Amino acid sequence: MTGASSERTGSQERRVLLGRISGAFGIRGEAKLESWTEPRDAIFRYQPWILRDAHGNETEVRGVRGKQSGKFTVATFPHITDRDAIEAMRGTEIYVPRSALPPPREGEYYWVDLEGLRVVTVDGVPLGTVSHLFSTGANDVLVARDDERERMIPFVQPQYVTSVDFDAGVVTVDWDPDF
Numbered sequence: 001m002t003g004a005s006s007e008r009t010g011s012q013e014r015r016v017l018l019g020r021i022s023g024a025f026g027i028r029g030e031a032k033l034e035s036w037t038e039p040r041d042a043i044f045r046y047q048p049w050i051l052r053d054a055h056g057n058e059t060e061v062r063g064v065r066g067k068q069s070g071k072f073t074v075a076t077f078p079h080i081t082d083r084d085a086i087e088a089m090r091g092t093e094i095y096v097p098r099s100a101l102p103p104p105r106e107g108e109y110y111w112v113d114l115e116g117l118r119v120v121t122v123d124g125v126p127l128g129t130v131s132h133l134f135s136t137g138a139n140d141v142l143v144a145r146d147d148e149r150e151r152m153i154p155f156v157q158p159q160y161v162t163s164v165d166f167d168a169g170v171v172t173v174d175w176d177p178d179f
Contacts (some may be wrong), residue, residue: 004009006011008080009055012039012089013098013099014085014097014098014112015095015096015097015098016095016096016098016100016101016110016112017036017094017095018035018037018043018046018094018095018096019033019034019035019036019043019073019088019093019094019095020033020034020091020092020093021033021075021081021089021090021091021092021094022034022091023030023086023088023089023090024083024084024086024090025054025072025086026073026081026083027083027117027123028081029076029077029080029081029082029083029085029086030074030076030086030090031074031075031076031077031084031086032072032073032074033066033072033073033074033075033094034073035073037105039067039068040068040073041066041067041068041073043066043094044065044075046062046096046101046119047061047062047064047100048060048062048096048097048100049061049062049064049096050095050121050134051092051093051094051095052092052093053091053092053094054091054092056115061078062078063078064076064077064078067158072144078103086093088161090119092177093143098110098112098113098166107157109164111132111133111140113128113166114133114142114151114171115131115133116129116130116133116166116169117128117129117130117164117166117169117170117171118169118170118171119142119144119151119153119170119171119172119173120170120171120172120173121128121172121173121174121175121176121177122162122169122172122173122174125144125176125177126149127144127146127173127175128144128145128146128147128149128150128151129144129145129146130142130143130171131142131143131145131150133155139154139155140154140155141153141154141155142154142173146174151175152179153173153175159174160173160174160175161173161174162174
């Protein structure tokens with residue numbers, strides 16, 4: 001499973017959050033990134049980037065280049081050569097359209113593709129819909145919400161998640177509905 005959160009606004013295609021600008025690197029306008037791709041420098045394969053600042057302003061950028069430099073992922077933006085301009089972008093989120101990502105391998109899922117699917121137990125008891133997923137380090141966790149509650153279900157196959165059926169829009173889980 002590949003982690004990344006997502007969003008969709010209006011009729012726009014779903015967007016996937018792949019990283020964040022964490023500050024300036026050097027003096028020539030390069031940026032340090034937090035990248036949630038694996039490997040971290042794979043973030044540069046997926047473009048265009050939709051950059052969203054803390055105020056919700058968005059800018060689409062193409063042609064961002066980058067590399068790994070020690071423990072940092074470093075990006076060079078077209079037309080930005082000033083450290084102060086990059087520093088002003090600190091905290092800016094990096095989204096890409098879902099269509100920019102390659103198809104997942106057999107038995108793997110992008111979290112964004114699971115969001116919104118119905119969640120039912122193996123006995124057919126509805127548990128809500130997939131709100132989001134997150135990683136704990138030990139395993140990923142699927143969050144199912146309905147009108148009354150939120151359930152956190154380990155995304156461990158086949159022990160707890162027994163099937164994912166995109167055609168039916170359903171994730172089936174072996175989970176106690178009262179838990």
